[in-house]
Amino acid sequence: YPSGDIHMGHFRNYTMTDAVARKKMMEGRQVLHPFGWDAFGLPAEQAAIKRGMHPHDWTLANIAQSKATLQKVGISFDWTREVASCFPDYYKWTQWLFIQFFKHGLAYRKESEVNWCDHCNTVLANEQAAGGICWRCESPVGRKALTQWYLKITAYADRLQDDIDTLKGWPENLKTLQRNWIGRSTGAEIEFRLEDGTKIPIFTTRPDTIYGVTFMAIAPDAPLLSTLAIPDRHRPAIDAFVAKMRRQSSVERMAEAEREGVDTGVTVVNPVSGEKIPLWVADYVLAGYGTGCIMAVPAHDQRDFEFARKYGLPIRPVIRTGDTLSAGDAIEAATSDYGVMANSGPFDGLAGQAGVDAVIAQLEKEGTGRAQVQYHLTDWLTSRQRYWGAPIPMIHCPTCGVVPVPEKDLPVELPAGEIKYLPTGRSPLADVPEYMTVTCPTCGKEAQRDPDTMDCFVCSSWYFLRYLDPHNDSALFERKKAASWLPIDCYIGGITHATGHLIYFRFFTKFLKDIGWLTVDEPAINMFNHGMVLDGEGRVMSKSKGNVVSPIDLMARYGVDPVRLTMFFAAPGDREVLWGDAAHAGLVGAERFLLKVERFVADAREAVGTQTVDPETRFDPDSLTAVERDAYRKLHETIAKIDRDFEALQLNTHTAAVMELVGTLGSGADLRPELRFVCAAAIARLLAPLTPHLAEEWWEVLGFGPTVFRAGWPQVDQAALPAATMVIAVQVNGRLRGQVTVASDAPESVVVAAAEADAKIAPHLSGDRIKQIYVPGRLINFVVRLRK
């Protein structure tokens, strides 16, 4: 989002993708490392309004500023593929996609209770109102009945849930977040009936508890409630209760410790047992989940239990989990475990899933219910009453109804210039007559444009596809380019988008596959969540707290590469980094180390004079001195270790390994010049993904050109790895007692003999030797029983 200049979090994210891109380039791969601006929508517009600037002007200025900073950091983005979602050549295709959704019945309008932020003056998607708090301004979210545009993501709920299992390269916690957010539960829809025949459907995951239903409960804001014939004497109490609930925000209602409700005076019939039970209005029933109405089983649901206790409603256990079934008035809490059905007429004795299935079969036979699946995921509310967004490409015609803008007329450009763009609660575009008034593409009569704009997450659900073909003005992208590049091999981002963007972009990918544009089911096979950058006290950096550290200031003081190296070295990539005084002390270490490398490189170059040495030169270990052999081995051990660490983005141990190598080599003065040079050339390349500017410089000092990033990645020389001797740790009864040095091909018997001959170890071995465990090359453990 261009909502401010680059901060340490961006710095960490992009230096990580940069390290990956550069290493893969050095390995000879084709790398597409693109960048784009999520420049439409609330974040950019709010930032602009705060500064009293037009969103267009502010966004462009901010993009220029941020881009300059990113280039200073040396991120290897392919700027020829840069995209920005606020430009017509991009949002033309956002609009085109919206029309495809519409044509396939997946974009639709409906009236319902929506999330409304009074501060931002717009509706919000569920994902943007999590916990009842607006994702941008953090004020409480209210409700409003409005007609809005939705994308039917629920049509993909099953595939979005099931295919999580195919995402082998995604972190487990991210997958769990998505599973919970999609929130599939299986059960049954069951129709209870009023005595006049009116159907009251409910959803339950536990049809096997149906004989334990002692009342029903409906949400205060459920539309069904207002259509019920409620006895006059109950009317005033219900109206008062509903009015009270309406005044409370969702946050307040959740905070309410005690459950509350009112009897409607209406009687309902249980379709399985035939029993007559009362219908209550209850504050703990949600209008937005299931049918807005529940069957209450106090013995087996804790919320129903508490409600029943408070209002003196019967509690009847019908699931036996132990030997006996407690009486309802004796139990202290509901038990929701599966068990054996009891007090359940013909179903008595059925256990667990068998009971669930039997009840569903009965319901289906009687036509009073059926197996059903429910999701926490709801359709995605995508229209916004704001100026700065992609206009919804739809026309409202009095004769033809809702008609999409013909594709040849795209993009529908956002009016520029003297527009009153400040949010008022209705779209600012509605007040621009020359924008609003159009002719209907179907009948040619006068019609109105849709005044709303799209949620910025629509724009950002497909940006990764535009990178493949960013300048194509006749299609979203060329299909064969997508077929060759996708899926994304490496996606690095924060966990914050777990239940928003990272579900939406999977949804778009599946849709585009279904309509023939893509060949993949999933956009990204490998996902890496980098840790956050916090301040020294572990707090989020924010302007209001005044604890923001600017990478620009640090780079000016220390240079870019020491800052990059310090960030990589601070922690493994997936862990958070506290960027406080300790991190600044770390900068000193990075600076020292890089200066040391610089000297090593310069000295190595000087040692070989004008001679040219192939950086991949192999040495026969037998022809080297002992010191040289150790140095050569250490070099190749380091290359091997880095190859392992890098794949897991453990750039902290990558850095440590190079530091250790440089420490071991010392000045390099005791190495023959060719070997010294080969070590220097390897070090320069091993550091190149992390400190690209310095590595490039070193590469030139060594006499090469034009770029280290086409110089290939150092390859392990297996011949360098075997050592002449090995150090074996000696344990007695699992306790370390010393170590012995033996020839590296020594058999176990030689190790045992060496241990027995060692003056420090031998005293511990007196006693009955029961057994010995030898771990070749590492350790030997003697199990000894001491004689008394």
Added chain:
RNA sequence: GCCGGAGUGGCGGAAUGGUAGACGCCAGGGACUUAAAAUCCCUUGUUCCGAAUGGGACGUGCCGGUUCGAGUCCGGCCUCCGGCACCA
């Protein structure tokens, strides 16, 4: 409440079931220098025994278990961080 993740020196952190604390920072000591900076070298978990080379005990949030051997595996807790949250 449910779901994830994490607890290791003064600090950031390292450790395929096999020598806990790599690497770096800080701190202390030394070399070089007229001096300083820079650089290089050494020490640096706690504790006990010893004049000393040295040796012992304890130590990865807590309690138990498996194992020749556990920071790592298993069971039961505690604390912190994050996500979702009256989801029927």
